[in-house]
Amino acid sequence: MAKFRKKKSGGQQAINTASLPDIVFMLLFFFMVSTTMKEVDLNVVVKPALATELVKLEKKELVTFIYVGVPAKKYQSLYGSEPRIQLNDQFSSVTDIQSYIAQSRDAMTESTQSKMIVSIKADKECPMGIITDIKQALRKAAALKLNYSAAEMVADR
Amino acid sequence: MGKREVQEVNAGSMADIAFLLLIFFLVTTTMDTDTGLATLLPPPVEEEPEDTPPVKERNVFTVLINSNNQLLVEGKPMEIRDLTEAVKEFIVNPMDDENLPEKNVKEVEFFGTVEIGKGIISLQNDRDTEYQTYLMVQNELSRAINELRDDASKRKFGKEYGELEKEEQKAIRTLYPRKISEAEPKNIGK
Secondary structure: OHHHHHHOOOOOOOOOOOOHHHHHHHHHHHHHHHOOOOOOOOOEEOOOEEEOOOEEEOOHHHEEEEEEEEEOHHHHHHHOOOOEEEEOOEEEOHHHHHHHHHHHHHOOOHHHHHHOEEEEEEOOOOEHHHHHHHHHHHHHOOOOEEEEEEEEOOOOO | OOOOOOOOOOOOOHHHHHHHHHHHHHHHOOOOOEEEEEEEOOOOOOOOOOOOOOOOHHHEEEEEEOOOOOEEEOOEEEOHHHHHHHHHHHHHOOOOOOOOOOEEEEEEOOOEEEEEEOOEEEEEEEOOOEHHHHHHHHHHHHHHHHHHHHHHHHHHHOOOHHHOOHHHHHHHHHHOOOOEEEOOOEOOOO
């Protein structure tokens, strides 16, 4: 090294890149932490409905999801092909909703409990009957802030 | 064999490996936020009170959706794309039409005394209505109200509704309240 330095004594010194891996690792960890992997495996097929007047669900900790759709292929022999409700990881019925809401409300801090939002992720082809039943159950469970999950539609006008 | 000094592992490629991982995570990360239509359900009631004052026919805008996803608006069939305009006309009632809702005179901050329509939108669907259709109708109703609010806000404050201060938003909300009543669905489709 000493020989090298003598030769290039007049030239520019190379920037020390020893800390580059550290910086990159820091970025890497940031992305690894901020990446949200899907929390639940969907057992039902949900093709999102489309709408234009959308509101963003920003605070993830306030949101409780209810999935509605036709069971995936591998479950169809067991659960049929009628639209079903999925809470957490399992198929459920409308009567389970009240305890599910109570459960997820208990998991929240007291100050945020009143701000709880329930998001219904339903398949766009599923009939309204099942969704109306869910809505009635939510009313009984006093979870009144509702969000119909939908994807952005490209405006045609 | 003589003793050899332990050679240092060359860490020069560490950065490359880390970069590779970083790029992998950058590509696979989907920062999509969930979006949807926000609504508020009515609070639960034990029994429907029987003596609710009747609402005048002219103050109610009935929207029915049948099991074939067709609309019946105020007794007439209608396409979804015409709904927004119809709702807007109903809420504003620009010509003081006798068949469109009555108006209340009310004091509103920033606006002074204004006339506020008494109109209520009543939405009823069948149990076999498709979710997408129901959502589109909800969407058009929201769009009508949002557009009215935006218009009013632009006229008064020169900004869109979303950019206003809390107090100003509240004033505009009193001007154009979101009054959508949902009836229990019928089951006639089957």
